[in-house]
Amino acid sequence: MRVLVATDAWHPQINGVVRSLEHTAAEAANLGAEMEFLTPQGFRTVPLPSYNEIRLALATPRMIMRRIEKVQPDFVHIATEGPIGILVRRACIASRRTFTTSYHTKFPEYLSARAPVPERLTYAWLRSFHNAGGGVMVSTATLERDLEARGFKRLMRWTRGVDAELFRPRPEADLPGVPGPRFLFVGRVAVEKNIEAFLSLDLPGSKVVVGGGPALASLRQRYPDAHFLGPKEGEELAQVYAACDVFCFPSRTDTFGIVLLEALASGLPVAAYPVTGPKDVLADMTEPVGVLDEDLRTACLKALELSKEAARRFALRHTWRESARQFLDNVLIAHDIGPIARRYRLRRRARLVSGA
16 A cells, blocks of 8 residues: 655654654554655755745646556555645546545634635635545644634544653653743744734743754844754754643644654653643643643643643543544545555554564
8 A cells, every 4th residue: 555645844854743753654554555655855845935944846737647647556645735735636636536634733723824815715714625625634623613614624633643662751860951841832833823922921940942943043133031942853853852841832823733642651641721722732631731821921830830751641642543534544445445455454453463
């Protein structure tokens, strides 16, 4: 079973879309499936206006069709609505190939935060884009209800996981020169992340920001008391999580927030607004591991009192293996079930029986 994933979000970007796709591909291989990626790499690119870190591919329909024909995929999945995604959608429609899509980002809200573009117009375009496919994968129940109310069809759930071996409590972790308690934000440093709502809070101890983006220089200048550590990945990022006390998630527009699970796995209770993303990630708490409140300061202070051990236990319920299973099953459901599907399911069953 070979799935071609078309995505405009790819290295060197560091974000939830890229990490989700990488982890899903790694686990899909363990389940008997192969994921290939069609990305801006290999094409000429130009920077996205106002966001130079994001490069847009200068591809043509013929280039894209050649890439698809070279891979000879059994299925096609379109992860983003940028130039790559648009051209792959066009190619699939032209060749009468069924495809699936995923809705990762509240793009209408992001766009309206940067330019005077009515959200209803952007949603109308996105609805047309996604409804042409065989299924739209969304990460949470709240997002599913929202998109359904806006006329999106064939919605399918695809949740996310966490690498609990990398992101774990580390008693020895420390941030020298950063007084505690330490309140942490991890993510793109951009206007849509609403980071100022965090940085402007009157909190004890220190505020720590990990990530890069177009707003980094201006926020550093305006909030000199905060500790901006820049982008971090892997072990370095895991050490920062473990050295902090509370994870503050000020975004009102994220559809999930993988960083929430990374923080919880590291033993950090969460403070956030009661909105899509945090509300869904923390929906099934059997013991409190986060505080959702419209008063973000209150949420941060109350989160300080929560159990780090409970946060870790909660995160362990979310695995990338289960996320990959959901993704592959969604792809099959959106297509005719035939020999490819049967082979995949037999392989998956054999691996599960063997404990792989």
